[in-house]
Every structure is written in structure tokens, then in C-alpha cells.
Amino acid sequence: MGTTMGASLGRIGRRGVIMMATVVGIGGCASNGVSSEPNPADPWEGFNRKVFAFNDVLDRYALRPAAQGYDYITPDPLQKGVSNFFDNLGEIHTTFNSLLQGKPRNAGISSxxxxxxxxxxxxxxxxxxxxAGFIVDDEDFGQTLAVWGVPEGPYLVLPFYGPSTVRTAASLPVDYYTYPLTYVEDDTVRYTLRGLEVLDARSQLLDQEDLLRGxxxxxxxDAWLQRLRFEVNDGEMEDDSFIDNDFDYDEDAFAE
Structure with a gap:
């Protein structure tokens, strides 16, 4: 699937990776008939494809092998604990942005x-x-900007980070400075934790990435934009005639 989803740094990248893992898990195999019609949300497709290719090379020769090694040597219960740890840190994002969006109930659940x-x-x-039944809707500053009426802007692939939009890219500094790991003073500890976070997030895609076709x-x-709009609209899907939803779902691929 490539670094477009994998080679991201910190919570802001981890969220994109997990979002894409969810999309692929829901969508199954992409149809070989993915639409080649230009998507109006992607006017910079030529530039984006070049960055996509750059990210993909980094992922293929660096991040993916590291994630495979991590997945091989780390027992499943420990991997689950690592994921839980970083997800818990992300609750700070959700609480902060829920308040900014006028969602006190979600902020209370998150806190x-x-x-x-x-x-x-x-x-x-x-x-x-x-x-215990405390389920929350994840929120970030990109979603907050959407609630405030900031337009989505064109689709944009960022080096190392991957899928984004102009609005999402503008939100990254706020997400960065409201993430607890940013304030770990010891450089070795901070970089180690960030590296572990990226490996954990990338390893979650190892089982799904082979399901992509075309x-x-x-x-x-298209899947990333669809999932982004799904989250911005709190679970309500938007109709998008430029997104191909004709997925071939193979139940055996997801069998335990």
C-alpha cells in the first residue's frame, strides 16, 4: 500500500494510517475497474502521483520491512498494548477538538x-x-476546521505523511503541538516512542495491503477522501459520483 499510508510521523501520521486500515478493511479488494475519470478533488494529480511514488519507495525499502520485523518479534498481546497506549494519548486530541466543535458530551467521554x-x-x-461502554468519536483539528466552515481544498499527498487535503495539512501544526509526545524532553525517549508509534501503525496494514488491486x-x-468525509460528518456518508464504490469483497480474506 506504500508509505502513502505508512511512513508518517507521530499521532498525526498514525491517525491517517489507521483511517486507511479501516477503509481497506471495509472495502475489501479494490475492483480492477477503478475509475480513471479525473477526480475534481485532485487537480494536482500529476504532482501527487510523484510524491506517492517517492513515499512508496521509502515504504517498500524501509518502513514496511521494519514493520514486518516488529510484527514478527512482538507478541500479539504486546502489540495490542502498544496500540492502546498511543490511542490513549490521542484522547487529548479528541477532548480538545470536541470542545472546539461544541461537542461537550464527546469531550466528556474522551476525558x-x-x-x-x-x-x-x-x-x-x-x-x-x-x-465499560465508553465509546467516543475521534476528533482532530482538521475536523474542527471543517466544522468551522473551512473548505476541504484539493487533495494533496505530502512527503512522508501521505494522503491529505489542504485543510488537513493546515491542521497538522495544531495536532502536533496538542499531542503529549511533543513535550517529552528527553530526545532519545521521544524519538523512540515516535518510532514505535509509526511501526505499530504501519504493522496494522500488513494484512490488508495485499487486498488492493488496480x-x-x-x-x-478515493477511499481516504471518502473516509475523511465520513468522519467530518460524524458517520454520515456523502454521495460522491467520482468515488468508485464497486469493491470486490472476499469474506475469506478477513477470516480469522
């Missing part, structure tokens, strides 16, 4: 999750909040 998982969940390694660039773009 409750953070407190519960940080204490009873052993610093977030466990997720007792979910088992033009990967177009599929990833």
Missing part, C-alpha cells in the same frame, strides 16, 4: 476514557474504558 485507561488501564496499555493511487485517494 473519562483518558483518565480511566491511564489509571486502571496501566498508563493506557489496557482499555477498560471500552469494556490503480493503487486512485483507490487510496
Amino acid at each position: 473519562t476514557r483518558f483518565l480511566m485507561n491511564s489509571t486502571f488501564g496501566l498508563a493506557g496499555l489496557l482499555d477498560p474504558a471500552t469494556h 490503480d493503487r493511487y486512485s483507490f487510496i485517494r
Whole structure:
């Protein structure tokens, strides 16, 4: 699937990776008949494809092998604990942006999750909040800008980060400075945690990436935009005639 989803840094990149993992998990195999019709949301497609190719090379020769090694040597329960830990840190984003969006209930649930998982969940390694029924809608500053009426802008592939839009790209500095790892003073600890976060996020795509067929660039773009709009609209899908939803779903591919 390439670094377009994998070689991102910190929480802002991890969120994109997990979003794409969800999209692929829902969509299954992309049809070989992915539409070649130009997408009006992607007027910079020529530039974006070049960045996509650059990211893909970095992923193929660096990040993906590292993620495979991490997945091979790390037991599943430990991987789950690592994912829980970083997801718990992300609750700070959700609480902050929920308040900015005028969603006090979601902010309350998110802050409750953070407190519960940080204490009873052993610093977030466990997720007792979910088992207790505290389910939250993830929010970031890009979604906050959308609620404030900022247009989405053209689709944009960023080096190392991957799929984005102009609005999403503009939100990244705020997401960065509202993420707890940014304020870890010890450089070694901070870089180690960020590296582990990226490896964990990239490893979550290893099982799904082989399900993609056809033009990967177009599929990833259309699926990412669709998922982005799904989240901005709090779970309500928008109709988009330029997104090909004709996926071939193979239940055997997702069998345990």
C-alpha cells in the first residue's frame, strides 16, 4: 500500500494510517475497474502521483520491512498494548477538538476514557474504558476546521505523511503541538516512542495491503477522501459520483 499510508510521523501520521486500515478493511479488494475519470478533488494529480511514488519507495525499502520485523518479534498481546497506549494519548486530541466543535458530551467521554485507561488501564496499555461502554468519536483539528466552515481544498499527498487535503495539512501544526509526545524532553525517549508509534501503525496494514488491486493511487485517494468525509460528518456518508464504490469483497480474506 506504500508509505502513502505508512511512513508518517507521530499521532498525526498514525491517525491517517489507521483511517486507511479501516477503509481497506471495509472495502475489501479494490475492483480492477477503478475509475480513471479525473477526480475534481485532485487537480494536482500529476504532482501527487510523484510524491506517492517517492513515499512508496521509502515504504517498500524501509518502513514496511521494519514493520514486518516488529510484527514478527512482538507478541500479539504486546502489540495490542502498544496500540492502546498511543490511542490513549490521542484522547487529548479528541477532548480538545470536541470542545472546539461544541461537542461537550464527546469531550466528556474522551476525558473519562483518558483518565480511566491511564489509571486502571496501566498508563493506557489496557482499555477498560471500552469494556465499560465508553465509546467516543475521534476528533482532530482538521475536523474542527471543517466544522468551522473551512473548505476541504484539493487533495494533496505530502512527503512522508501521505494522503491529505489542504485543510488537513493546515491542521497538522495544531495536532502536533496538542499531542503529549511533543513535550517529552528527553530526545532519545521521544524519538523512540515516535518510532514505535509509526511501526505499530504501519504493522496494522500488513494484512490488508495485499487486498488492493488496480490503480493503487486512485483507490487510496478515493477511499481516504471518502473516509475523511465520513468522519467530518460524524458517520454520515456523502454521495460522491467520482468515488468508485464497486469493491470486490472476499469474506475469506478477513477470516480469522
